[in-house]
Amino acid sequence: MGMQGDFYQLLKEQGYVFGVPGQAGAGQELTTATTILAFKYRDGVLVAGDRRATAGNMVMYDRTDKVLEIDRHSVMAIAGVPATAYEMARILEHSFKYYRRTQLQELSFEGKLRALSKLLKDNVAAALAGTGAVVPIFAGYDAEQETAKIYFYDILGAEFEGVEYAVSGSGSPTIRGILHYLNTWGEQPLNVMPEELATIQALRLLTSAAEFDSATGGVNREAGLYPVVKFITAGGVRTMSDPQLRSLFEANVSRSL
Numbered sequence: 001m002g003m004q005g006d007f008y009q010l011l012k013e014q015g016y017v018f019g020v021p022g023q024a025g026a027g028q029e030l031t032t033a034t035t036i037l038a039f040k041y042r043d044g045v046l047v048a049g050d051r052r053a054t055a056g057n058m059v060m061y062d063r064t065d066k067v068l069e070i071d072r073h074s075v076m077a078i079a080g081v082p083a084t085a086y087e088m089a090r091i092l093e094h095s096f097k098y099y100r101r102t103q104l105q106e107l108s109f110e111g112k113l114r115a116l117s118k119l120l121k122d123n124v125a126a127a128l129a130g131t132g133a134v135v136p137i138f139a140g141y142d143a144e145q146e147t148a149k150i151y152f153y154d155i156l157g158a159e160f161e162g163v164e165y166a167v168s169g170s171g172s173p174t175i176r177g178i179l180h181y182l183n184t185w186g187e188q189p190l191n192v193m194p195e196e197l198a199t200i201q202a203l204r205l206l207t208s209a210a211e212f213d214s215a216t217g218g219v220n221r222e223a224g225l226y227p228v229v230k231f232i233t234a235g236g237v238r239t240m241s242d243p244q245l246r247s248l249f250e251a252n253v254s255r256s257l
Contacts, residue, residue, distance in 0.1 A: 033215030035171030035206060036066055036077035038139045039179065040164055040191040041198035044148040044233035045139045047075050048202040050171075050210060051225060052217025053082060062217055067228040071096045072236045074112055074140035079169035080155075084132035088119045109142040113151055113159055121157035128155075135168050141232055148232050164190060171209030171216035178205060195231065199240060200252045202229055207253055219249055 036049040049066035052059060067077045068089045076092065078085035095115055099107040107115070116138050126132035138159075139150045150162035160166075165179050182201065183190045193201065203219070206227045210218030219226055226245040231238045 034066055034079045034169040035167070035175065035209040035213065035216040036079050036137055036169050037167045037172075037175060037179070037202065037205060038077065038137050038150045038162065038165060039183075039198070039202075040148065040150065041193045041195065041231075042191065043195060044141065044231055045150055046195075046198050046202055046229065046231055047077050047137065047139050048206060048227050048229045049077050050206050050217040050227050052215065054215045057214070059217075062220065062223070062225060065228055067230050069230065069237050069239075070112075070140075071100075071106075073106075073143070073232065074138070075230055075232055075237055076116070077137040077139070077168070078134060079136065079172075080134035081132050084123065084126070085134045085136065088116070088123075088134060088136070091119060092116060106143070108144065109140055109149065112140060113138065117153065117157040117159050119157075120153055120155060124156055137162075137166050137168055139232055141234055141236075146234070148234075169216070171206075171213035174212045175205045175209050178208060196248065199229055199245070200248055203227065203245065203249050203253045219253075221246070221249075221254075 033054045034050060034052070038045055038047040047067050051062055051064050051066065053061040053064040064082065067075060070076050070089060070092050074096070076089055078089070092115060096107050096112065116136065120134065123132055123134065133155050135153065135155060137150065137152045139148065141148045150166045151159050152162055152166040152168055153159050164183055167176050167179065190198070206216070207218055210216045224242060226242050226249065229240040229245060
């Protein structure tokens with residue numbers, strides 16, 4: 001057995017093969033249809049994502065959860081192929097749990113970042129073959145430094161810290177500019193916004209992304225469908241309920257009422 005407490009290594013030693021090695025598909029476009037975002041607010045980090053899943057120009061599902069809670073203090077938001085992304089999330093969840101139970105302590109935040117980087121790196125062949133690209137955002141609370149952090153990745157597993165915010169997916173070019181504008185010239189920087197105002201901004205950002213990107217789902221009030229919004233603080237991960245999102249959306253985002 002490899003490093004004690006390494007659930008991913010244990011899977012590999014049992015014959016599990018992650019990803020599908022194959023011929024690199026030169027010139028193939030990697031699919032990242034969605035919009036996910038994360039930014040620091042007054043109490044921690046907000047992570048949000050739309051709920052549309054597409055295949056080409058078809059809408060396959062409108063209730064996808066793209067902001068996945070990995071453990072009590074970690075969230076992974078996914079852009080890319082859902083099957084691969086969910087598999088990565090499951091492995092991370094079990095790996096963190098396995099480490100906690102065998103080592104009787106939480107895996108460090110740095111260790112969590114490395115674990116996701118390792119999964120992405122091992123998935124490069126499948127990603128380049130066009131079958132499993134994932135471009136995630138990872139956010140969590142670093143207990144050692146007593147602060148919430150945001151990281152984003154490329155498909156090769158390289159990680160980058162989002163000092164103030166991070167975005168990913170096909171709708172991200174639209175809202176990256178808006179986030180920069182809000183953070184630089186808005187009435188107040190993102191990292192001092194209270195929870196309610198931060199949520200309103202997230203709803204406005206995702207609504208803007210849906211306006212210009214067909215792969216990003218907007219709000220469907222008739223069906224009661226709203227983006228997934230989670231908060232990461234020293235107290236852990238918390239999800240804002242749909243009734244709360246509906247109230248904030250109708251009062252501060254929609255102009256049709």
